[in-house]
Amino acid sequence: MSRLRDHLPLPAEGALISPPEGDATPFEVFIQLLRGKPHVHAGTVDAVDSEMALQFAREHYGQDQACVHIWVVPRSAMLGTDYEHDVIWRSTDRSYKLARGYQVHNRWRQFRSKEDVKEYEKEDLKEHY
Amino acid sequence: MSVSASVDLKLDWDIQEDPVKLVPFEERITKGELVEPDDWMPHNYRVGMLRMAEHHANSEIVGALPEGEWITRAPTLRRKLALIAKVQDEVGHGQMLYRVSQDLGKPRDQMLRDLITGKTKYHNVFNYPAPTWADVVMIQWLVDGAAIMNQATLADGSYGPYVRTMKRINMEEAFHFKSGEDMVLTMMSGTPKQKQMAQEAFDRWWAPCLMFFGPLDKESVKTSPFMRWRIKTATNDDLRQRFVDRFAPAALDLGLKIHITVKDQDGMVTEKREDTEIRRNEKTGYWHFSQPDWNEFHRVVKGNGPLNKKRVALRRFSYEQGQWVRRAIVGGSDLPPLC
Amino acid sequence: MDKLPNELKQPLVELLLSVADDKFILGHRNADWTGLAPILEEDIAFSSLSQDEISHAIAIYQIAAGLVGSTADKLAYARKPDEYLCAELVELSDEFNWAIAVCRNFFCDHHDYLRLGRLAHSSYVPLAQLAGRLVAEEQIHVQHVDMLLKRLGHGDTESRERMQSALDRLAPLATGLLEPTQGIELLEAKGVYPRIEPAMFERWTEDLRHVAEASELKLQLQAPRAEAIGGRRGRHSDAFASLLDELTEVYRLEPEAAW
Ligand SMILES: [Fe+2]
Ligand SMILES: [Fe+2]
Numbered sequence: 218m219s220r221l222r223d224h225l226p227l228p229a230e231g232a233l234i235s236p237p238e239g240d241a242t243p244f245e246v247f248i249q250l251l252r253g254k255p256h257v258h259a260g261t262v263d264a265v266d267s268e269m270a271l272q273f274a275r276e277h278y279g280q281d282q283a284c285v286h287i288w289v290v291p292r293s294a295m296l297g298t299d300y301e302h303d304v305i306w307r308s309t310d311r312s313y314k315l316a317r318g319y320q321v322h323n324r325w326r327q328f329r330s331k332e333d334v335k336e337y338e339k340e341d342l343k344e345h346y
Numbered sequence: 347m348s349v350s351a352s353v354d355l356k357l358d359w360d361i362q363e364d365p366v367k368l369v370p371f372e373e374r375i376t377k378g379e380l381v382e383p384d385d386w387m388p389h390n391y392r393v394g395m396l397r398m399a400e401h402h403a404n405s406e407i408v409g410a411l412p413e414g415e416w417i418t419r420a421p422t423l424r425r426k427l428a429l430i431a432k433v434q435d436e437v438g439h440g441q442m443l444y445r446v447s448q449d450l451g452k453p454r455d456q457m458l459r460d461l462i463t464g465k466t467k468y469h470n471v472f473n474y475p476a477p478t479w480a481d482v483v484m485i486q487w488l489v490d491g492a493a494i495m496n497q498a499t500l501a502d503g504s505y506g507p508y509v510r511t512m513k514r515i516n517m518e519e520a521f522h523f524k525s526g527e528d529m530v531l532t533m534m535s536g537t538p539k540q541k542q543m544a545q546e547a548f549d550r551w552w553a554p555c556l557m558f559f560g561p562l563d564k565e566s567v568k569t570s571p572f573m574r575w576r577i578k579t580a581t582n583d584d585l586r587q588r589f590v591d592r593f594a595p596a597a598l599d600l601g602l603k604i605h606i607t608v609k610d611q612d613g614m615v616t617e618k619r620e621d622t623e624i625r626r627n628e629k630t631g632y633w634h635f636s637q638p639d640w641n642e643f644h645r646v647v648k649g650n651g652p653l654n655k656k657r658v659a660l661r662r663f664s665y666e667q668g669q670w671v672r673r674a675i676v677g678g679s680d681l682p683p684l685c
Numbered sequence: 686m687d688k689l690p691n692e693l694k695q696p697l698v699e700l701l702l703s704v705a706d707d708k709f710i711l712g713h714r715n716a717d718w719t720g721l722a723p724i725l726e727e728d729i730a731f732s733s734l735s736q737d738e739i740s741h742a743i744a745i746y747q748i749a750a751g752l753v754g755s756t757a758d759k760l761a762y763a764r765k766p767d768e769y770l771c772a773e774l775v776e777l778s779d780e781f782n783w784a785i786a787v788c789r790n791f792f793c794d795h796h797d798y799l800r801l802g803r804l805a806h807s808s809y810v811p812l813a814q815l816a817g818r819l820v821a822e823e824q825i826h827v828q829h830v831d832m833l834l835k836r837l838g839h840g841d842t843e844s845r846e847r848m849q850s851a852l853d854r855l856a857p858l859a860t861g862l863l864e865p866t867q868g869i870e871l872l873e874a875k876g877v878y879p880r881i882e883p884a885m886f887e888r889w890t891e892d893l894r895h896v897a898e899a900s901e902l903k904l905q906l907q908a909p910r911a912e913a914i915g916g917r918r919g920r921h922s923d924a925f926a927s928l929l930d931e932l933t934e935v936y937r938l939e940p941e942a943a944w
Contacts, residue, residue, distance in 0.1 A: 219418040219717050220931050221778055227659040228666050233463060235669060238455045240448065241676045260514070261445045262726050263454065265676055269836075272829055276730035277438055281518065300385055410720035417716050421935035421944035422758050423743050427736055430716045434732040441725040454725075479935040479944075529944075537942050660721070663781075668723025670847060671783050674840020675724070681841060 242291065244270035246278045249286040256288055267291065317346045355393055355452060363388045375575055380506040383449050394577050395505050396450040403443035404461050405469035408657050410436040412476040413485055421479060428525050429482065435518045442514065446507045462662035464649065471554045473651030475613045480540075480547035483533055486526025488551050492558040492589055494519045499585070504576035534600045541601070548602050549615050553638040555593075559585040561643065590633045594624055606636055613652030687810050689752070693877055696868025697809070698749050699770060700878060702760070703866045703917050704800060705745035706771035709761055711793055712738030713932060714779065715786065723783055727833075734790075734826050741819050748812060762936045766926050767919035772861045776916070776925045784844075784851035787833045791852075792859040794826040795892050799885060808876035831896045838900025849902055860909040863889070864917040 241263040247256035259278035264270035270289040279287055298305060312318030325334045367386050374381070381387055387395075410433045417433065420426035444454045460466040471489055476482060497519060501512035533544040560582040572578045597604060604624050608617040623636045645651065689697060715735035722728035746757035774792060779785040801823050804816035837844045863886055872878040881888060890906045897904040914920055935944065 219415050220927070221418075221717055221781065222415055222660065222721075225660070225663055225781065227656075228662045230655075230659075231463070233459055235666075237453075237459065238669070238672055238677065240453045240455055243445070243448075260442055260511075262441075263445070263448075264726065269675075269832065272832055273726035273730055275825075276733040276829075277441070277726060280733055281514075297384075300382060407720065407725075414717075414720040416935075417719060418713060418931050419934045421762075421938075423739065423746075423761055425944060426713075426716075427739055427743075430719055430732055430736050430739070433719045434729055434736075437720055437725060437728050437732070441729065444725070479938075532943050535943075537939050539939055540942060664721040664723075667781055668783065670843050671723035671837065671840075674844030675836050677841070681839060681845070 241265050242293065244274070244289045244291050245295065246270075246274040247288040247290070248274075248278055248284050250282060250284055252285055256286070261292070262289070316342075355396065357390050357393050357397075359390065361389050372574070375504045380509060381504050382506045388575075390571065391575050391577070392450055394572050394575070395508065396447055396452060398577060399443050399447040399450065399508055400452065400457055401467060401469075403440045403447055403457065404466060405472065406436045406440035406443060408461075408468040408472045408661060410440070411657055411660055412472055412474075413482050415476060416479060416482045419479070420482075425529070432486065432522050432525065435522065439511075439515050439518070442511045443508075446505075446511055449507060458661075458665055462658055462665050464658060467647075468657075469558075470643070470646050470651065471558050472657060473613075473646050473654045474550065474554050475652055477550075477614070478543055478547060480533060480543035481550065483526065483529040483544065484547040484551040486522050487530045488526075488548075488555045488593060489558065490519055490522040490526055491593060492555050494523055495585055495589055495592075496559065496580075499580040502576070502579050530600065534602070545602055546615070548597065549605050549607050549618055550609075550613065552604060553607060553642075555589065556586060556635070556638040557640075557643045559583075559589065561640065562637075587632060590635045591631075594633045594635060595626070598624075604635075609642070609652075611652060686808050689809055689877075690875075693809075693871060693875060694752055696866070696872050697812075697877055698752050699866040699917075700869060700872060701745050701749040701752075701812075703770040703772075704797075704804075705742040705749065705760070706769050706916075707775050707793065707862070708738040708745070708797065709742035710769075710771045710928070711775040711790070712736070712742060713928075714775065714777075715790070718781070718786065721781065730829060731786075734829060737822055737826065741822070744815055744819065748815065762933050763940065766921060766929055769921065769925070769929070770866060770917050770919060771921075771925075772858075772864065772916040773922050773925075774855065774858045774861055776922050776928060777858065778924060778928075782851070784837070784847040785855065787830060787837065788848065788851040788855050790826070790830045791834055791893070791896070792855060792862065794823065794830050795896075796862045796889055798823045798827050799881070799888055799892075803879055803881055806876075806879045808879075812877070834896055834902070835900045838897070838902040845901065848900070852897070852902055852904055856904065856906055860886075860906060861913075861915050863909050864913060864915050866917045 242265070243261045244264055244267065245261055246259045248259045249256045259274075259281075262270050262273040262277060264273055267289055270291075271287065274287050274289050278284075322334065322338070325337070329337070368388060371381075371385075371387065371391075381391075413429060413436075414433045417426065417429055420429045444457060447457060448454050457466070461468065471492075476485060494516060497512050497516050501509055501516060503509050503512070530544065533540045563581045563583045567573065567581055570578075573581075594604060604621045605615075605618040606621045607615045610616050621636045623634045626633050646654070649655075712735045715731060715738065718728070719732040719735070720728065722731050742761070743757050746760045750756050750760055774789060777785075777789070779789060798820065801816045801820035805813055805820050807813040807816065834848070837848045839845070869878065873880050883891075886908050890904075893906070894904050
């Protein structure tokens with residue numbers, strides 16, 4: 218084994234004399250993998266303040282994959298909704314505010330040829346359907 | 347993001363949970379929906395989950411020790427870097443899993459203290475010695491291979507933070523495992539001395555890996571609440587069989603022999619004979635194998651394995667030598683504020 | 686210049702080896718902390734920095750290897766002790782004393798930052814390109830070690846005492862980092878290792894003192910004696926032979942084999 222580790226004076230067994238230390242505080246870490254991409258939650262570090270949290274975050278969550286930017290936020294500064302009591306998305310029909318709520322392809326076909334509709338639909342933002 | 351202020355951390359099967367809460371909770375789990383920290387959860391779910399995450403975290407940071415010993419002696423620059431990164435990953439896994447446990451109600455400091463005073467346990471497999479470089483190779487191939495099988499099923503559990511952490515961890519375990527494969531392939535394509543080293547290390551690690559998944563299943567396992575709540579998602583025997591089905595034929599093809607071994611107190615092999623049970627059942631496709639020595643398993647679990655004392659002592663050394671640092675950085679200062 | 690004039694080759698190889706050996710041995714020492722550092726998050730960070738040191742060493746060994754017809758691995762693992770050109774400061778065992786570990790990195794990282802900064806302006810293009818990238822990463826180390834120094838210097842009474850005594854103990858060794866390699870004047874004259882103003886020792890002590898003061902720690906550094914001979918000429922501490930013995934233990938089992 219590492220020679221230094223092998224020659225350590227190993228501590229006594231039994232109860233610890235020192236009092237419990239308590240933990241530092243949690244900071245949430247958000248990483249951005251590429252410029253232009255959104256930051257995503259990567260995990261949490263325990264630190265004393267934001268500067269230290271950022272140092273820790275960049276060497277921990279910043280080193281798993283190529284990463285260009287990091288945010289840290291003290292958890293105490295975050296406010297969240299409650300799964301049980303806070304309704305966010307409504308249960309009534311919301312299709313009126315979504316692109317996929319409107320089926321127009323077949324209706325266009327009543328007026329225009331297949332080729333013309335196809336050409337026309339080229340500019341559609343298909344990923345939003 | 348709060349945690350119910352004081353959690354009593356003991357399992358208590360006499361507790362009568364409020365059915366108005368319990369029924370929807372169990373329904374959610376049956377539907378495959380994940381539980382989040384702020385959700386209501388049965389007391390025993392919280393404690394069971396905490397125990398599992400804490401044990402897992404302990405295992406990661408103790409698991410950093412056997413291979414950590416070899417960082418100073420890795421034989422090439424690339425292997426040295428990979429080994430440092432691998433051991434560092436295990437520490438990172440420990441950090442993330444302690445965080446999951448902290449959010450279930452137990453401070454990290456308390457968990458570290460419980461670990462180094464023997465109040466809590468870590469995975470048995472790390473009580474075995476790694477006397478040669480080839481042990482590093484076998485740990486990364488077999489132990490990380492076993493860990494991946496286990497953790498892949500855990501990533502299918504019910505507690506959101508743990509599941510997310512498992513997925514993150516598995517991404518890194520995949521690197522550990524590939525690096526292990528790369529090393530075992532190199533050794534088995536190497537000189538006679540290297541092959542012999544690999545065989546001897548394989549002999550040391552095969553039985554601990556069979557024990558890795560825990561004791562033989564009792565009948566009760568499949569119906570236990572932890573299975574029902576998907577804290578545990580696969581049985582020990584199922585995982586063990588999958589491990590053998592994957593690794594026994596691979597080892598044989600590499601030219602390794604699978605032995606039944608007798609070991610001394612230090613975990614070194616004193617006798618070995620070929621495991622004649624090793625063969626594929628052509629009908630079922632499963633591989634037969636000899637069970638490891640389960641008496642040894644129970645001895646090691648009780649703290650009498652080759653290195654239990656040494657592993658805990660080194661963790662304790664680390665905790666104690668770092669106290670002044672944490673006191674200065676995390677604890678309140680007795681110095682006047684910096685202008 | 687893209688091609689190096691012959692008379693600069695040997696001096697440059699020695700300079701490169703001194704930089705790479707410092708980093709390799711420092712990284713080797715620091716990496717032994719992986720899994721044992723005082724705070725989990727710092728453990729991960731410190732390990733990350735030690736991987737950087739070794740990665741930097743590899744990149745520099747590769748340039749040196751190209752000049753002498755060797756490989757990075759051979760340079761790292763297969764030289765005799767007196768062929769290594771690292772400074773004594775990096776050889777020393779920190780005995781898992783965190784104050785020593787931090788203070789050692791404090792001296793080394795600031796020194797590397799200046800050294801790589803000079804090399805980033807080298808007239809030898811391949812080296813300048815590499816050093817330009819490495820100096821940006823070295824800055825992370827400086828930032829990190831400065832943070833540790835400040836927080837421990839201004840932690841509590843005990844931590845300040847420990848840090849002060851580590852600084853006092855290492856300071857006399859630290860100046861050995863500045864021992865010149867052979868033929869360095871030639872490299873400076875040809876712009877392969879451009880001079881800076883104020884000179885290295887003044888810049889380095891100025892940087893260090895600045896951070897030490899902000900950490901409420903005292904720092905005394907004596908300019909190195911010109912005639913002092915140490916690591917840069919292959920003269921090492923007793924600890925070094927045993928360090929190398931450990932570092933190459935597995936490699937030496939089968940030096941020709943792949944691992
Ligand atoms: Fe792990
Ligand atoms: Fe792993």
